[in-house]
Amino acid sequence: MNFSFRSYLKRLRSIIFGILIIGIMPALLFGTNTQVEQNVWEYSIKNFKYPLFPDVFEKYQYSMTIFFGALLIGLTAALILTFFTTLLPRFLQRVVYGLLTFFESLPDLFIVVILQFGIIYIYRSSGVLIANVTNVYNNPIYLLPILTLSILPTIQLFKIALLLMKDEQHKPYVTVGRAIGLSRSYITIVHVFRNILTSLVQYYKTIFVFMLSNLFIVEYVFNLNGIMNILLNTKGVAFMVTALMIAIPFSLLFEIAESNTIKGNRQEGVEAA
Amino acid sequence: MMIKLLKQPQAIIGFLFITSLLAFSFYWPNLLDVNKTEALKLQDFLYDDEGRIIDAPPYTPSQVPPLGSDMFGKHIFYQVIDGAKYTILIALGIALFRILFSVGITLINPKSNFSFLNDIVQATLYIPTAILTFIFMNSLIVKQSMEPMSALKFIIIQCLILIGVGIPPLISTFSNEIKAILNKDYITNTFALGSNKVYVYYKHVLPELSTKLVLLYAQQVVQTLILMAHLGVLAIFIGGSAIVVLGDIFAPMPVAIPLAGEWAGIIGMNFAKIKAAPWTIITPLTCFALLIFALNLIIQGIQNCLETNKS
Numbered sequence: 001m002n003f004s005f006r007s008y009l010k011r012l013r014s015i016i017f018g019i020l021i022i023g024i025m026p027a028l029l030f031g032t033n034t035q036v037e038q039n040v041w042e043y044s045i046k047n048f049k050y051p052l053f054p055d056v057f058e059k060y061q062y063s064m065t066i067f068f069g070a071l072l073i074g075l076t077a078a079l080i081l082t083f084f085t086t087l088l089p090r091f092l093q094r095v096v097y098g099l100l101t102f103f104e105s106l107p108d109l110f111i112v113v114i115l116q117f118g119i120i121y122i123y124r125s126s127g128v129l130i131a132n133v134t135n136v137y138n139n140p141i142y143l144l145p146i147l148t149l150s151i152l153p154t155i156q157l158f159k160i161a162l163l164l165m166k167d168e169q170h171k172p173y174v175t176v177g178r179a180i181g182l183s184r185s186y187i188t189i190v191h192v193f194r195n196i197l198t199s200l201v202q203y204y205k206t207i208f209v210f211m212l213s214n215l216f217i218v219e220y221v222f223n224l225n226g227i228m229n230i231l232l233n234t235k236g237v238a239f240m241v242t243a244l245m246i247a248i249p250f251s252l253l254f255e256i257a258e259s260n261t262i263k264g265n266r267q268e269g270v271e272a273a
Numbered sequence: 274m275m276i277k278l279l280k281q282p283q284a285i286i287g288f289l290f291i292t293s294l295l296a297f298s299f300y301w302p303n304l305l306d307v308n309k310t311e312a313l314k315l316q317d318f319l320y321d322d323e324g325r326i327i328d329a330p331p332y333t334p335s336q337v338p339p340l341g342s343d344m345f346g347k348h349i350f351y352q353v354i355d356g357a358k359y360t361i362l363i364a365l366g367i368a369l370f371r372i373l374f375s376v377g378i379t380l381i382n383p384k385s386n387f388s389f390l391n392d393i394v395q396a397t398l399y400i401p402t403a404i405l406t407f408i409f410m411n412s413l414i415v416k417q418s419m420e421p422m423s424a425l426k427f428i429i430i431q432c433l434i435l436i437g438v439g440i441p442p443l444i445s446t447f448s449n450e451i452k453a454i455l456n457k458d459y460i461t462n463t464f465a466l467g468s469n470k471v472y473v474y475y476k477h478v479l480p481e482l483s484t485k486l487v488l489l490y491a492q493q494v495v496q497t498l499i500l501m502a503h504l505g506v507l508a509i510f511i512g513g514s515a516i517v518v519l520g521d522i523f524a525p526m527p528v529a530i531p532l533a534g535e536w537a538g539i540i541g542m543n544f545a546k547i548k549a550a551p552w553t554i555i556t557p558l559t560c561f562a563l564l565i566f567a568l569n570l571i572i573q574g575i576q577n578c579l580e581t582n583k584s
Contacts, residue, residue, distance in 0.1 A: 209398050
């Protein structure tokens with residue numbers, strides 16, 4: 001665990017400047033008269049105005065529950081699927097990989113809409129409501145958003161894990177393990193997975209940024225009142241504050257992950273040169 | 274590289290799919306032998322053989338084959354076919370300009386760090402692109418409602434926003450790439466022998482970047498398409514929108530309809546009706562998915578080429 005507070009502050013300064021620029025830019029380009037119509041500490045949804053504080057904390061917590069729930073489910077599902085795929089014969093592995101390439105290209109919007117409509121369709125035809133499909137009053141839903149949000153990260157992580165697995169399985173320690181008579185599944189679970197997990201951490205940035213974008217679409221389509229919905233409906237100072245609320249903890253996570261994967265960075269540096 | 278790309282079957286399939294979709298979108302009235310204005314007209318009611326009204330829009334796919342209609346009674350199938358050309362051309366154009374601008378800006382001063390842009394890149398990691406674009410587009414729409422501007426100017430500003438949103442991350446990618454190339458020994462030698470900057474960029478830097486450029490271009494097209502779909506859901510239509518009042522006199526219901534017929538507009542226009550008429554959303558979304566899949570096939574092909582180049 002090595003983490004320098006100094007480089008984090010440097011990164012934070014850069015983020016704050018960036019958000020400041022983005023927040024001011026629309027007013028600069030299109031004139032300030034587009035900005036003054038509402039109080040600074042309010043956000044408006046469909047012509048109704050709400051105060052930003054302390055609403056935002058509750059919504060923040062809700063969104064982050066969905067986000068990390070989905071991340072956890074996605075990671076677990078990807079690892080389990082990878083394990084079972086490695087036990088399959090070679091040609092089936094290829095089929096799985098091809099299917100993954102197809103599923104990866106489905107837009108997030110498509111998956112969200114299909115799932116929502118699918119559940120309504122099942123309810124209509126059989127009367128079984130698997131999960132609530134939208135927020136009603138102050139009754140937040142968790143199951144469906146978490147599942148929906150976890151699908152695309154699962155596919156991406158699964159694909160990356162399969163590729164890493166392919167590289168890993170030809171390494172000497174696996175051969176040694178086989179030679180001393182350990183079973184294939186034992187080696188995979190105990191030894192290979194441990195190495196894969198450390199390599200998977202290198203892809204955190206892509207996955208996180210991708211999931212934040214997905215979170216927005218999930219919140220919008222399921223009509224959840226989460227942090228992204230506030231971010232969408234605020235302007236000016238309130239927008240900057242909300243964006244910073246997302247940026248500060250995530251950048252801390254990024255910084256920790258980055259300073260702990262120096263090995264990977266060095267490899268990238270070699271490739272770039 | 275082109276010849277190598279021809280040996281990748283998946284890239285060819287993807288390319289053929291997109292070109293045939295584009296060609297079909299331009300020539301469908303001739304190919305399907307229907308009148309274009311007839312096919313895209315508004316259809317108020319559905320009549321049976323004796324002339325009685327049997328239903329009002331939106332019609333299901335079984336009532337109006339092949340894919341049903343939206344709430345104005347327009348055929349979804351013809352709308353999607355007609356919108357394909359706008360969607361594909363807008364995405365291709367915006368991705369092209371993103372690449373061109375960012376390479377141009379980087380080449381003006383390749384040695385600089387672009388710390389100002391770096392800040393923006395760091396910040397945009399945490400703000401989804403759709404929200405970022407929405408902020409700008411919304412301000413633009415508010416401005417337009419206050420002081421009307423011509424349709425052409427409006428569309429150009431919209432395209433500039435879409436282009437501008439993608440440029441900062443691209444510049445940081447390119448500046449890293451170009452710095453790595455400029456640090457190579459033979460470039461230093463060329464400068465030492467007295468060649469000027471423009472010559473070196475044109476003769477050495479761009480050819481070395483070219484494969485990377487093609488790959489980034491395809492990826493940018495995919496990103497633009499996804500961004501357009503998101504904006505469609507947010508009811509931001511590229512090409513502007515008109516307000517039409519639906520519903521009866523006691524419950525007027527203003528609905529924004531897009532003026533250009535691209536797919537994101539079809540999604541956005543019908544998004545409020547998702548529970549009543551899901552086929553109006555699912556059809557254009559499926560088309561988006563297929564188009565992105567075709568592009569991903571091309572990207573895969575290019576990546577395979579690059580790998581064989583290396584080894």
